[in-house]
Amino acid sequence: MKKILSVLGLSLxxxxxxxxxxxxxxxxxxxxxxxxxxxxxxxxxxxxxxELAVDGIKEEAYDLYGTETLYINKxxxxxxxxxxxxxxxxxxxxxxxxxxxxxxEGNEAGDAVxxxxxxxxxLDTDNDGGNAPQRDDFQLNFAVNNKTRIFQGSGxxxxxxxxxxxYENVLNGTLNDDSDIDIGWNLEVMIPYxxxxxxxxxxxxxxxxxxxxxxxxxxxxxDYFWYGLPFNGAVINPQIPNxxxxxxxxxxxxxxxxxxxxxxxxxxxxxxGNVLVxxxxxxxxxxxxxxxxxxxxxxxxxxFNENTLTFEKSGYFNRTITFSNSDVTEEDFDLGDVYLIGTxxxxxxxxxxxxxxxxxxxxxxxxxxxxxQSVKTDEDGNFTLEVSFKESATLTISKDxxxxxxxxxxxxxxxxxxxxxxxxxDLRKNAETVSLSNGLSLSFSRGLNDILFTxxxxxATEVSSGTLTIYVDAKATGVTPNNQNDYQFVFNVSSMSxxxxxxxxxxxxxxxxxxxxxxKIDSNTxxxxxxxxxxxxxxxxxxxxxxxxKASGNDSEVISLNYxxxxxxxxxxxxxxxxxxxxxLYNATNNLGGEVDPYNYANLGSxxxxxxxxxxxxxxxxxxxxxxxxxxxxDFSDSYASLYIDTNVNPxxxxxxxxxxxxxxxxxxxxxxxxxxxxxTTKNSLNDEIDNLIITTKNNQITLQIPNEILNIKxxxxxxxxxTITVNEVTSVWTFDNELFRHEIPVTNPSEYVRIDSTNVITxxxxxxxxxxxxxxxxxxxxxxxxxxxxxxxxLENGITIKVTNLTRDFADEYKKDENIxxxxxxxxxxxxxxxxxxxxxxxxxxxxxxxxxxGGDGELSLIRKYRDxxxxxxxxxxxxxxxxxxxxxxxxxxxRSIFIPYSFLNEISSEDIIGFTCGVYNNRxxxxxxxxxxxxxxxxxxxxxxxxxxRIDADGNIIDDSDLF
Numbered sequence: 001m002k003k004i005l006s007v008l009g010l011s012l013x014x015x016x017x018x019x020x021x022x023x024x025x026x027x028x029x030x031x032x033x034x035x036x037x038x039x040x041x042x043x044x045x046x047x048x049x050x051e052l053a054v055d056g057i058k059e060e061a062y063d064l065y066g067t068e069t070l071y072i073n074k075x076x077x078x079x080x081x082x083x084x085x086x087x088x089x090x091x092x093x094x095x096x097x098x099x100x101x102x103x104x105e106g107n108e109a110g111d112a113v114x115x116x117x118x119x120x121x122x123l124d125t126d127n128d129g130g131n132a133p134q135r136d137d138f139q140l141n142f143a144v145n146n147k148t149r150i151f152q153g154s155g156x157x158x159x160x161x162x163x164x165x166x167y168e169n170v171l172n173g174t175l176n177d178d179s180d181i182d183i184g185w186n187l188e189v190m191i192p193y194x195x196x197x198x199x200x201x202x203x204x205x206x207x208x209x210x211x212x213x214x215x216x217x218x219x220x221x222x223d224y225f226w227y228g229l230p231f232n233g234a235v236i237n238p239q240i241p242n243x244x245x246x247x248x249x250x251x252x253x254x255x256x257x258x259x260x261x262x263x264x265x266x267x268x269x270x271x272x273g274n275v276l277v278x279x280x281x282x283x284x285x286x287x288x289x290x291x292x293x294x295x296x297x298x299x300x301x302x303x304f305n306e307n308t309l310t311f312e313k314s315g316y317f318n319r320t321i322t323f324s325n326s327d328v329t330e331e332d333f334d335l336g337d338v339y340l341i342g343t344x345x346x347x348x349x350x351x352x353x354x355x356x357x358x359x360x361x362x363x364x365x366x367x368x369x370x371x372x373q374s375v376k377t378d379e380d381g382n383f384t385l386e387v388s389f390k391e392s393a394t395l396t397i398s399k400d401x402x403x404x405x406x407x408x409x410x411x412x413x414x415x416x417x418x419x420x421x422x423x424x425x426d427l428r429k430n431a432e433t434v435s436l437s438n439g440l441s442l443s444f445s446r447g448l449n450d451i452l453f454t455x456x457x458x459x460a461t462e463v464s465s466g467t468l469t470i471y472v473d474a475k476a477t478g479v480t481p482n483n484q485n486d487y488q489f490v491f492n493v494s495s496m497s498x499x500x501x502x503x504x505x506x507x508x509x510x511x512x513x514x515x516x517x518x519x520k521i522d523s524n525t526x527x528x529x530x531x532x533x534x535x536x537x538x539x540x541x542x543x544x545x546x547x548x549x550k551a552s553g554n555d556s557e558v559i560s561l562n563y564x565x566x567x568x569x570x571x572x573x574x575x576x577x578x579x580x581x582x583x584x585l586y587n588a589t590n591n592l593g594g595e596v597d598p599y600n601y602a603n604l605g606s607x608x609x610x611x612x613x614x615x616x617x618x619x620x621x622x623x624x625x626x627x628x629x630x631x632x633x634x635d636f637s638d639s640y641a642s643l644y645i646d647t648n649v650n651p652x653x654x655x656x657x658x659x660x661x662x663x664x665x666x667x668x669x670x671x672x673x674x675x676x677x678x679x680x681t682t683k684n685s686l687n688d689e690i691d692n693l694i695i696t697t698k699n700n701q702i703t704l705q706i707p708n709e710i711l712n713i714k715x716x717x718x719x720x721x722x723x724t725i726t727v728n729e730v731t732s733v734w735t736f737d738n739e740l741f742r743h744e745i746p747v748t749n750p751s752e753y754v755r756i757d758s759t760n761v762i763t764x765x766x767x768x769x770x771x772x773x774x775x776x777x778x779x780x781x782x783x784x785x786x787x788x789x790x791x792x793x794x795x796l797e798n799g800i801t802i803k804v805t806n807l808t809r810d811f812a813d814e815y816k817k818d819e820n821i822x823x824x825x826x827x828x829x830x831x832x833x834x835x836x837x838x839x840x841x842x843x844x845x846x847x848x849x850x851x852x853x854x855x856g857g858d859g860e861l862s863l864i865r866k867y868r869d870x871x872x873x874x875x876x877x878x879x880x881x882x883x884x885x886x887x888x889x890x891x892x893x894x895x896x897r898s899i900f901i902p903y904s905f906l907n908e909i910s911s912e913d914i915i916g917f918t919c920g921v922y923n924n925r926x927x928x929x930x931x932x933x934x935x936x937x938x939x940x941x942x943x944x945x946x947x948x949x950x951x952r953i954d955a956d957g958n959i960i961d962d963s964d965l966f
Contacts, residue, residue: 054166098184102184132239268340270340271341318412368396399427458525469548515530713768793957826950827907
């Protein structure tokens with residue numbers, strides 16, 4: 001039974017008054033007596049007695065009259081099942097939680113609830129959505145220990161709420177006790193309608209959440225995990241009311257697919273206009289039969305974004321009509337007369353349509369034939385053809401260079417004595433075929449919506465059994481081994497049937513059944529139609545592929561594709577053959593060249609040539625190479641471009657052996673590759689390396705791939721770039737209109753080249769940086785800490801450079817006091833870097849070799865600390881000391897600061913010494929304004945208090961692998 005309490009103290013924390021039922025005490029007390037005895041709000045209208053006993057025990061009403069059960073982590077050991085019941089006076093929620101270890105963070109209400117085992121409920125009572133919580137939005141968090149955190153929206157975030165809510169939980173286990181295995185807990189909540197300012201039949205927006213605490217600490221995604229409600233294929237973000245599900249009647253709907261209640265009706269007739277009786281008419285999932293006067297009717301019917309109305313009667317072609325609720329503007333939706341055509345009738349109609357190819361667009365002069373009739377498509381690919389036929393119609397569409405399409409017309413499109421619009425018809429380019437050494441073959445052809453793979457064993461030898469697997473690399477970025485962007489489709493050679501379709505990599509998942517179809521043509525041939533969205537590509541995006549055969553019982557012997565002297569390796573997408581947008585095949589280590597590119601490019605602007613432009617962009621996303629992409633909208637065939645790349649970390653005004661020149665023409669041929677002597681003018685030929693540079697041309701685009709090893713750089717190196725273009729013997733130099741430059745970039749002066757770092761950021765900084773990952777991002781559902789990316793460079797002999805980039809917002813004065821952005825360096829004491837040092841992680845281990853640097857939310861260096869031996873304290877330096885210490889802070893852009901720290905300040909260490917690094921961000925607004933620390937986790941928590949745990953960086957700026965010590 002329940003014990004109803006007036007939790008007045010909670011109003012100081014959460015702004016709500018609650019009636020809590022604590023683990024079913026006072027079994028013999030009645031509800032009325034408890035309300036009378038314990039409820040201080042004893043005047044009429046203040047408390048609504050529930051119609052169901054709110055006792056944490058599920059009543060039959062939930063199953064009979066409630067919603068379908070809503071699951072978070074369905075089937076898991078931490079499942080939460082929720083049922084909603086719309087009562088006469090209030091909303092009821094019943095939560096059933098599985099949990100084998102019931103844990104809380106302390107025993108306080110407020111933010112601690114969100115780090116404890118808890119259930120979360122979010123309501124948008126006006127169902128008006130929004131990108132932030134409004135006054136009609138409510139958040140209720142209930143912990144397993146009866147503590148709560150309750151909010152009402154304030155317009156931009158969450159604020160306090162004063163209301164009355166009754167709840168009780170029942171534990172099936174023990175709280176904060178690791179000595180046993182718990183089963184879970186139940187929670188029942190009742191919210192009176194009047195507390196929400198709504199009526200019983202109003203529509204609501206709803207979201208749910210579940211916190212599963214698994215450890216004793218307070219680190220998100222380590223000690224506790226938050227899970228949201230999956231709905232229609234996506235998890236609802238409860239901080240954005242626009243994403244809430246809509247609770248209408250007793251059902252939940254997507255906000256963008258709320259049903260409209262309408263009356264739908266019409267009359268079914270044959271081609272001669274006679275009414276048809278006993279026609280089965282189905283609207284979505286409901287069926288009716290036409291009456292004696294041919295009428296069908298669906299009253300007060302819920303219509304959605306997509307509705308399907310079908311008509312079936314023996315002796316007639318089926319008819320399907322699709323429509324959206326937006327098409328129905330009146331309460332009555334009268335479809336008028338719906339005609340069915342008899343299967344024995346001669347059909348007289350005019351076929352119209354458009355012939356199209358995914359690469360060429362609308363196709364003119366394609367021949368459309370039916371029986372003895374044929375027409376050609378016009379310049380827009382359109383055709384019109386008058387025909388007569390019985391039962392079925394198949395059009396033949398053909399043109400030289402394309403695969404003939406035998407197009408079977410859907411009977412639903414037949415329109416007796418009228419126009420039958422066939423829409424867009426796909427005409428594919430001729431497919432290219434490749435074969436294995438044993439004769440198994442595979443051909444490819446792109447369509448408007450899919451790629452068609454044809455597998456054949458017609459000419460194969462000694463392949464009566466075994467498997468043939470097609471491997472697809474959908475986002476090739478030079479990554480080996482394969483990953484989640486790679487797919488496999490496995491066929492049983494004996495039956496020629498598809499047995500498996502899944503992603504590759506460590507987390508293999510099935511390909512959606514909606515994403516592909518396969519059809520066995522005969523005993524030797526099977527066709528696989530793979531939709532672009534199933535492999536997350538676009539119609540004009542290049543893909544990589546190979547295929548291979550394994551004999552039964554011999555997994556060690558694999559016969560894979562050899563194409564144009566390229567022996568592919570099924571485990572290395574770098575070796576795959578590429579399928580271009582026009583269906584031709586070529587060898588390359590990536591999927592560049594398509595109209596959709598998997599890389600993030602930095603745009604280097606254009607050189608104006610007459611009325612045209614020559615545009616250049618660059619990417620470092622591939623860890624093995626530098627990629628340049630050149631686009632032009634004029635005749636570049638008789639012209640050439642000169643690209644200059646400088647790899648110096650201390651560039652001078654003179655080109656040298658680290659400055660490279662690549663000259664290529666409009667035909668896509670590299671004519672010269674060289675670097676410079678120290679005089680900056682004479683060159684050393686590197687033409688022997690030209691074959692190692694990969695250049696491709698496609699549709700006024702040239703792509704150039706330069707391996708890092710040829711430039712003698714690491715994957716994290718920053719490079720400098722300039723270029724020129726020569727047209728009709730006139731050379732134009734690149735002028736970059738960028739906030740950091742806005743001037744001509746002279747090719748003879750590398751110190752003025754535009755620099756691009758390993759993250760594709762345009763900069764003036766020539767140093768090479770190691771990416772140290774990110775820190776921050778902690779959220780308490782009201783405030784989110786900034787996410788900071790740290791990079792470190794040891795390129796210079798006299799100091800260390802730390803680059804801090806705010807990935808959340810700009811550095812600005814208004815954020816100065818919001819956050820302390822800190823990083824720590826530990827120097828000199830390399831003896832700590834050993835197994836024994838990692839044993840003690842609980843104490844504070846900083847000494848005179850440990851330094852702390854703090855930036856504010858404005859990006860300014862506000863504090864430096866040098867710790868003392870024995871952790872007895874520290875020496876502090878303020879902003880005014882920074883210049884005197886030789887420390888320099890540079891504003892790279894609005895989101896990035898660069899901090900140079902000389903070795904002389906770091907106890908005179910040398911450039912060869914190992915250093916330790918950690919970082920963190922303290923957001924003063926987190927935790928209800930009390931503040932909270934976001935620690936740095938690089939594989940493990942790199943405690944700022946314990947220098948022995950810091951991430952170690954060697955003399956070259958590389959991270960030292962310490963995985964064996966954890």
